[in-house]
Amino acid sequence: MTTTVFLSRPQRDVWQRIGDWLARHQREIRCVQWSVVIVYVVLLVVPVFLPMPGNAAHMWDDFTRFAQFAFWGIWWPMVLLATALVGRVWCGLLCPEGAISEFSSRYGRGGGIPRWVKWNGWPTVAFAGTTLYGQMVSVHQYPKPALLVLGGSTLAAAVVGYLYGKEKRVWCRYLCPVGGVFGLLAKLAPLHFRVDAEIWRETLRAGLKPGAINCAPLVPLKTMRGASDCHMCGRCSGFRGAIRLARRSPSHEIVHVAGGHPKPWETVLIVFGLMGLAVGAFHWSASLWFNAAKQWVAEWLVERGALWPLEISPPWWVLTNYPARNDVLTLLDGTILVLYVLVTALAIGLAITLLLSLATLCLGRFDPARFHHLAQTLIPLAAAGVFLGLSALSVSQLRMDGIDLPWVGETRMAMLFLASGWSGVLCWRVTGLYCKPRGRRVMALASIGLALTIANAGWFLLFWGW
Ligand code: SF4
Known part of the structure; x- marks a missing residue:
């Protein structure tokens, strides 16, 4: 009992x-x-x-x-x-x-x-x-x-x-x-x-x-x-x-708890998952680059007489296949889609990893525990990005039903701005745990700031660029 x-x-x-x-x-x-x-x-x-x-x-x-x-x-x-x-x-x-x-x-x-x-x-x-x-x-x-x-x-x-x-x-x-x-x-x-x-x-x-x-x-x-x-x-x-x-x-858990038990897989999830893969997944259907890559590969295949990747449409449980809705992905579409999402995840993830490493070095000798702790400071922006990506589905579904939300652009902007600021504050406080000289902490913050800019750029492209 x-x-x-x-x-x-x-x-x-x-x-x-x-x-x-x-x-x-x-x-x-x-x-x-x-x-x-x-x-x-x-x-x-x-x-x-x-x-x-x-x-x-x-x-x-x-x-x-x-x-x-x-x-x-x-x-x-x-x-x-x-x-x-x-x-x-x-x-x-x-x-x-x-x-x-x-x-x-x-x-x-x-x-x-x-x-x-x-x-x-x-x-x-x-x-x-x-x-x-x-x-x-x-x-x-x-x-x-x-x-x-x-x-x-x-x-x-x-x-x-x-x-x-x-x-x-x-x-x-x-x-x-x-x-x-x-x-x-x-x-x-x-x-x-x-x-x-x-x-x-x-x-x-x-x-x-x-x-x-x-x-x-x-x-x-x-x-x-x-x-x-x-x-x-x-x-x-x-x-x-x-x-x-x-x-x-x-801010308590990220500043005072997260550093005690470094979790490398959490870093991968934040940097490559939420800030990389999720961006690619929300991007591809609106991306000009996706269409350009598909066009380029299609022309290349046609020139060589290899038409089957443009003609085969796997069943709905492999790739989207709804001819009645005019929504069918060919083998070529599917391959470019997967590559697009993976390349986005790798490109953003590697750039942010590099900047996190630089920030860690700014605080002194490279220490993996500090690196993972600094990665935790990105959580507010990573979370805000995924929330905005998912809520974009809500917004588009409402639009399909004729319900327009006029303030949605400003809200998105405010959320990204506030989340970036919060990540910056967390970064500043975490650097203070490892290093006293302000100059080094400012350099680390600048490096993380660049990482935040890269993550923001992905969302800005989706919401305002394309
Ligand atoms: S630690 Fe959390 S999940 Fe576990 S019993 Fe307590 S409240 Fe429930």
Whole structure:
């Protein structure tokens, strides 16, 4: 049985009370989770059996359009925003995949977690793979690819839950394709479950033995210092009187926690994933360079009489193939698309890596831990970019329905500006941890500033250039 020890202090602040309320209402939270599962399944499955919407369809008179807007126009951008504002509340309280994975784990085989599952690179690799594949099959536009990508991920979550752990979320902890991104965004949240090490020790000295807490995403409670892995489920609130929901500075985790445990795969996700691959994925359909490259290769192939790459159109689960909508990607289109996204990721990622290395050198001898810590300071801009890219889908879907948002350009500009400023401030504070001379810190900041300019240039091209 789980025994929760609440703080004996008479004054519990509002956040603490919210955390304790979550701990006491796990049954209700599970009901909410299963309601979300039902809505998720309906939105995902029903459109597959409906006729494709016509050009005159709106989200209010066509269920497929409605589901498309719900998934990609609201759900995705809002989950990202919410994670940056209140931590991984979505994961812990609402996510259907997490609920299904934990449920199947409760009644599953309960096996030990294999080493290959614990490989730190999975969240980054899975994010890159699903982003690229999503573009190849136009996951944002059509119901069947959405069912394949999201449904496939949910099925995998259920199977992993069934195989490994007991009432745990092994999928969410190690394998979820967006788990890495959510973990980065949660570092910016001004709320977290704080562990008071002194109170914890006191309860140990006093011989207090409260029941165990089932932390489904396997966070080591005693040593938890950040919000990155925590799903904000609230189950541990009040545990040993040492854990409570609390406010913090949104910069705290990046400045004071992230440097303690360098995570190279997080650097890859920030620099090559969010600031590189995501830019390429949002760019290609509007890119003049993409069209020019395709034209050039097509002419080159025609001159040599090799017409098959221009004629073969693989099935919809390999490349977009909807002749009735006049939306078909040939083998050539698909190849250029993949190359475009990968080259963008490499070009931006390498340039930013170089500038991060330069910034690290400005602070003294090259130290990989400092390099990875500086990379963390890019999270605000990386997050803002991905949020804007995803919300561009919301904006275009609304436009298709005749709803124009006149202030969208200014909002985008303001978000990029503020996020860049925040990254700059974080960089300045992190440099102060490693180096005292202001001159060196200014040089490091200038280098990171250039990295931020490169990342911004990609978004400026998409929103204002093409
Ligand atoms: S540490 Fe674990 S149990 Fe505590 S709130 Fe986070 S996810 Fe829930």
